[in-house]
Amino acid sequence: MKNIAVIGAGTMGNGIAHTFAQSGFKVQLIDISEASLQRGIDTISKNLDRMVAKEKITEADKTATLKNISLHTDIKEGVKSASLVVEAATENVDLKLNIFKQLDEACSADTILATNTSSISITQIGAVTSRPDKVIGMHFMNPVPIMKLVEIIRGYSTSDVVTTTIMELSKTLGKIPTEVNDYPGFVANRILMPMINESIETLYNGVAGVEEIDTVMKLGMAHPMGPLQLADFIGLDVCLSILNVMYDGFKNPKYAPCPLLVNMVRAGKLGVKSKEGFYDYSESRKAERVAKQFSK
Numbered sequence: 001m002k003n004i005a006v007i008g009a010g011t012m013g014n015g016i017a018h019t020f021a022q023s024g025f026k027v028q029l030i031d032i033s034e035a036s037l038q039r040g041i042d043t044i045s046k047n048l049d050r051m052v053a054k055e056k057i058t059e060a061d062k063t064a065t066l067k068n069i070s071l072h073t074d075i076k077e078g079v080k081s082a083s084l085v086v087e088a089a090t091e092n093v094d095l096k097l098n099i100f101k102q103l104d105e106a107c108s109a110d111t112i113l114a115t116n117t118s119s120i121s122i123t124q125i126g127a128v129t130s131r132p133d134k135v136i137g138m139h140f141m142n143p144v145p146i147m148k149l150v151e152i153i154r155g156y157s158t159s160d161v162v163t164t165t166i167m168e169l170s171k172t173l174g175k176i177p178t179e180v181n182d183y184p185g186f187v188a189n190r191i192l193m194p195m196i197n198e199s200i201e202t203l204y205n206g207v208a209g210v211e212e213i214d215t216v217m218k219l220g221m222a223h224p225m226g227p228l229q230l231a232d233f234i235g236l237d238v239c240l241s242i243l244n245v246m247y248d249g250f251k252n253p254k255y256a257p258c259p260l261l262v263n264m265v266r267a268g269k270l271g272v273k274s275k276e277g278f279y280d281y282s283e284s285r286k287a288e289r290v291a292k293q294f295s296k
Contacts, residue, residue, distance in 0.1 A: 001169060002026055005082035007075070007099060009040025012116055013088035015144025018044045021068035022061070022145070023173050028070050030078040037071040044069070047145060075099075076106040084169070086138055088116040091241045096120060097128050104129035112162055114138040118189050118238070119245040122155035122182045132157035136166050139186060140175075142234070150175045155182050184249030189242050196239055197258055199227035203278075204260040210278045228278040232271030240265045 002025055006017045009031040017029045017040070031037045048062040057065075072078030079085050085107060087099055096115060103113050113135045115125055126132030137153025150170045154163055163179065170177035180187045199213055208216070214226020231239050240262065246255040264270075264277065271277030 001083040001165070003082050003084075004028070005030060005079040005085045006088060007031075007085065007103075008088040008090075009036045009071075010088070010090075011043075012140060012142060012144060014040035014043045015047075015142065016086055016088055016116065016140055017069055018047060018065070018145050019140075019173055019175075022048075022057075022065045024068070026068055026070075028072055028078040028082060030072045030075055032073060034071075034073060037073070041066070041069065041071065047143075051145075075102055079103060079106050079111070080108075082107065082111055084112045084114060084166075086114045086116060091118060091120065091238055093120050093124070093245075096125055100125050100135070101128050104131065110134075112136065112165065114166065116140055119185050119242040121184070121249070122153050122158065126155045126157055133159040134162050136162055137182070137186070138166060138170070139188065141188070148174070148176045149188075150177045151186050151188055152177045152179045153182055153186055154179065184246045185242065190246065193239060193242050193246065194254065196227045196231045196234075197243055197255075197261065200231070200258040200261050203228065204258050232277035232279055232281075234271070235273055236261060236270045236277055237265050 004020045004025045005028040006013050006020070007030050009029055013029065017027045021027045029037060029040060031040065045066060048057065048065060051057045052059055052062055085103055087096065087103070089095055089099055096117065100113060107113065109131070111134070113129065113131070115122065115137055116139060117137060118139055122135060122137045126135035129135055132155060135155055136158050137151065139151035139153060141147035141149050152163065152167055152170065167177045167179065184190070185193060199217070202208060202213055203210060210228050214228050217223045217226050240257050243255055243257040247257070268274055269276050272281050275281045
């Protein structure tokens with residue numbers, strides 16, 4: 001299995017493509033527009049430059065990694081020779097179901113179809129294909145080239161052979177795969193998202209401010225990043241989507257998203273990606289923070 005297709009050139013998709021390519025796999029990175037693909041490959045190149053600067057890889061390694069990646073806007077062309085397809089599109093169930101219907105038609109019968117979904121049912125995704133035994137979840141953590149964990153999620157019909165294959169493949173990427181079963185949120189987000197949601201509720205109820213809540217969790221619980229800042233980095237729209245999937249799946253009010261989170265997403269305050277969430281990431285504030293740093 002040396003030929004991998006990745007659907008989606010966004011944050012997760014370009015990270016997955018980067019990781020496979022750096023491990024020597026040939027990668028077809030697929031997205032709907034040339035502009036999205038260019039942004040994706042530019043991000044990969046910049047991330048490789050950081051690794052070169054830190055002497056984790058050489059310039060030759062960077063060149064070889066980029067050479068392993070080809071760009072495609074035609075999904076049928078991009079997946080035709082792939083042994084594995086990893087879908088990393090937006091966390092939207094209808095979009096993912098549509099993509100997997102297309103993949104089922106375009107790929108050879110032996111191709112394994114994986115999804116990087118962080119919460120959506122693998123069983124539901126597999127059911128729209130003629131190969132549910134070959135559909136599996138590969139939930140990488142962000143940033144993909146750095147984080148070791150991959151949640152491997154078995155759908156109701158996912159075969160033992162496919163599960164073993166993907167577990168072993170993940171190890172060749174230098175990852176630590178952990179097998180979990182197919183329930184809303186899996187393990188990582190079933191635990192993480194209620195914590196983030198409760199942090200937002202704490203802010204919403206006026207118990208403490210943004211920086212105070214994050215400080216308590218960083219210094220008191222030894223978290224490297226506070227939950228509100230982490231939500232900004234994940235994307236508040238993604239957090240809302242995952243909570244909605246869990247709320248719909250369990251019908252338990254403890255997973256209902258906080259009204260403040262709902263309103264922020266409606267207002268377009270999505271975190272880092274929109275330059276504003278619980279924190280301000282605008283260029284003016286960035287300059288202000290740099291100035292403060294150098295004035296100390």
